[in-house]
Amino acid sequence: MNMIVCVKQVPDPEAPPASFKIDPATNKVVPPPGVPPVISPFDEQAVEAALRIKDAKGGKISILSLGIGLLRDVVKKPLSMGADELILLEDPAFIEGDSWSTAYALAMAIKKIGQFDIIFCGRQASDTDAGQVGSAIAEILGIPQVTVARKVEVLDGKARVEKVTADGYEVVEVNLPALITVSNELGEPRYATIKGIMSAKRKEPIVWKPADIGVEPGKIGATGRRSKMLKLFQPVREGKVEIITGENEEDAAANLARKLVEVKLL
Amino acid sequence: MADNKGIMIIAEALNSSLASISKELLGAARKLAADLGDEVSALVIGSGIAGVAAEAITFGADKVFIVDDPLLKDYRTDAWVATAEKVAKQVNPRIILAGQTTIGRDLASRLAFRLNTAVTMDCIDLTVDATSKQLMLTKPVYGGNARAIFTSDLYPQMATVRAKAMSPIAPDSARKGEVVTVAAGLDAAAIRTNVLQKVIAEVEGIKxxxxxxxxxxxxxxxxxxxxxxxxxxxxxxxxxxxxxxxxxxxxxxxxxxxxxxxxxxxxxxxxxxxxxxxxxxxxxxxxxxxxxxxxxxxxxxxxxxxxxxxxxxxxxxxxxxxxxxxxxxxxx
Missing domain, CATH: 3.40.50.1220 (TPP-binding domain)
Structure with missing residues (x-):
């Protein structure tokens, strides 16, 4: 199995909400000081999905990431978990895109990689929360997609995917090659092993520029955008909580019950 | 684009009735229709779903496009996207709305790229810009820490809408509407996924x-x-x-x-x-x-x-x- 996993470096979504700031002049997030970026959590689960298939069937996993200022310690994490190679689309021309122009660059890089049976993406990036890049890559490459997977296996040359639904899941069989997006229901990604970390240290990422993957310059990054972001802002919270107290916790609890009945909420 | 007219919602049927998200989409579409002086249509895709048409009219559709075909029984990306593409090209709507649901998030993203347009996912507010008449779409980003407003110059303008962000109109059984049946015309061999099993987690009591x-x-x-x-x-x-x-x-x-x-x-x-x-x-x-x-x-x-x-x-x-x-x- 030849697998490609697309991963994105994002501001750490686990950083405390109070540290989240936007610069209104640039419509951009101000990274909280001292909190390093991470790989978007669903993308890490996508790496885990690929590793489980590699464990069962063998194969090669290529990690593909687009951005600038990609911290090597961050983007090398999938290598330390067991992926085989890391390809970076690292150039200012690639960034500030929307789902479409980003997916176009990734799809062109995937074409250059050539051999693949499954492309994995996270179900959505934890910054844009759009969940479109996977579908766009599949559309550009003309391959089938299954989104929001909780389990992926390969059987008889097809992938068998458990797709999360509102009231459970469905088992979907898909012809290969295919694109699959992965959700948190897949389970925790594995930890890096010492051996993995040592081997990742020695591996240098392959860096591709726009000319390396034959993209049309007008279709990537900011110039290739189909949608424009007019404004990025933080919703205003009113914060008018009434704290119910009492002699002790049990008493406060009883007072809460009385209050909720009194105001007819219960 | 002058040729694009009307607001189309992609409806979902749930146990042969109109899903609540679809009622909400119709409510949102009626508001936009009032701003734009446009009509509202609903596209219903599935197998044995024709009964949903009347309900869609009750909840605000002026026209319902029904594509009823055994090959559309389960949601399968290839079949549903091809069907929605066919109807969208025939109807040429100004706006297409879908729900941010299991079906909507898979269908809308792929359909947008198929139609060479853009879609904004998981919107909680939709308004029409007074000058450009384009949609202004507000969606949560950064895990809900922030919100962003998006627009696009491309048509049809597309969005998926979060559940419970919009309100349905009061159902009116006297509303009149037109029902149009469209043949799916699908090639079974071009559908590259199969749903083998559906597993429903049993939940006791109220949903x-x-x-x-x-x-x-x-x-x-x-x-x-x-x-x-x-x-x-x-x-x-x-x-x-x-x-x-x-x-x-x-x-x-x-x-x-x-x-x-x-x-x-x-x-x-x-x-x-x-x-x-x-x-x-x-x-x-x-x-x-x-x-x-x-x-x-x-x-x-x-x-x-x-x-x-x-x-x-x-x-x-x-x-x-x-x-x-x-x-x-x-x-x-």
Missing amino acids: LEDASVVVSGGRGIGGPEGFKQLEELAKILKGAMGASRPPCDSGWVPETIQVGLTGKIVSPDVYIAVAISGSSQHIAGCGGSKNIIAINRDPEANIFKEARFGVVGDWKKIVPAFTAKVKELLGR
């Missing part, structure tokens, strides 16, 4: 999305045992139990009761958040509740910023005392 009272627990509950107490409280309040993501990821409760950005979106009258810190991604799922009641030992927890009433302390002491008092006061 989480429909409950007027929700009792939810977070990481602080510490294990599956604690959720039994929350379940009992939910039962007494004739409500449903939910959870934030950590208890689901830890396997303490089924994944299907996760409330949050990637789980269920609920908007009950009363949402009791027990030992939930209130991460943005959780608030994304419960922020629409009319009243949030927070029980948390950390007075600085973010959930108190969202709550109307709160108690600071250990849930292990508070929940049993609260449950006992509620039983007494309500005589249950």
Whole structure:
């Protein structure tokens, strides 16, 4: 199995909400000081999905990431978990895109990689929360997609995917090659092993520029955008909580019950 | 683009009736139609779903396009996208709206790229710009920490809409509308996925999305045992139990009761958040509740910023005392 996993470096979504700031002049997030970026959590689960298939069937996993200022310690994490190679689309021309122009660059890089049976993406990036890049890559490459997977296996040359639904899941069989997006229901990604970390240290990422993957310059990054972001802002919270107290916790609890009945909420 | 006319919603049928998200989309579409002087159509895709047409008209559709074909029985990306593409090219709408649902998020993203346009996903507000007449689409980003407003110059203008962000219109059985049947004309060989099995997680009692009272627990509950107490409280309040993501990821409760950005979106009258810190991604799922009641030992927890009433302390002491008092006061 030849697998490609697309991963994105994002501001750490686990950083405390109070540290989240936007610069209104640039419509951009101000990274909280001292909190390093991470790989978007669903993308890490996508790496885990690929590793489980590699464990069962063998194969090669290529990690593909687009951005600038990609911290090597961050983007090398999938290598330390067991992926085989890391390809970076690292150039200012690639960034500030929307789902479409980003997916176009990734799809062109995937074409250059050539051999693949499954492309994995996270179900959505934890910054844009759009969940479109996977579908766009599949559309550009003309391959089938299954989104929001909780389990992926390969059987008889097809992938068998458990797709999360509102009231459970469905088992979907898909012809290969295919694109699959992965959700948190897949389970925790594995930890890096010492051996993995040592081997990742020695591996240098392959860096591709726009000319390396034959993209049309007008279709990537900011110039290739189909949608424009007019404004990025933080919703205003009113914060008018009434704290119910009492002699002790049990008493406060009883007072809460009385209050909720009194105001007819219960 | 002058040729694009009308607002089309992609409707979903659930057990042969119109899904609530589709009623909400029709409500949103009627508002946009009033601003644009346009008509509203609904596209219904599936097998044995023709009965949904009348309901769609009742809830605001002027026209319903029905594509009813055995090959469309299960949601399969290739079949549904090809069908929606065919109808969209025939109708040439100005706007296409879908729900941010299992079907909508898969279908709308791929359909947008097929139609050479753009889509904004998971919108909570849709307005029409007075000058350009383009959609201004507001969606939560950064796990709910921020919101962004998007537009596009491309047509059809597309968005998926979050559950419960929009209100349906009052159903009117006297409304008149036209029903148009469109042949799917699908090639079975071009459908590259197959649904082998559907697994429905059994949930006792009231459905989480429909409950007027929700009792939810977070990481602080510490294990599956604690959720039994929350379940009992939910039962007494004739409500449903939910959870934030950590208890689901830890396997303490089924994944299907996760409330949050990637789980269920609920908007009950009363949402009791027990030992939930209130991460943005959780608030994304419960922020629409009319009243949030927070029980948390950390007075600085973010959930108190969202709550109307709160108690600071250990849930292990508070929940049993609260449950006992509620039983007494309500005589249950």
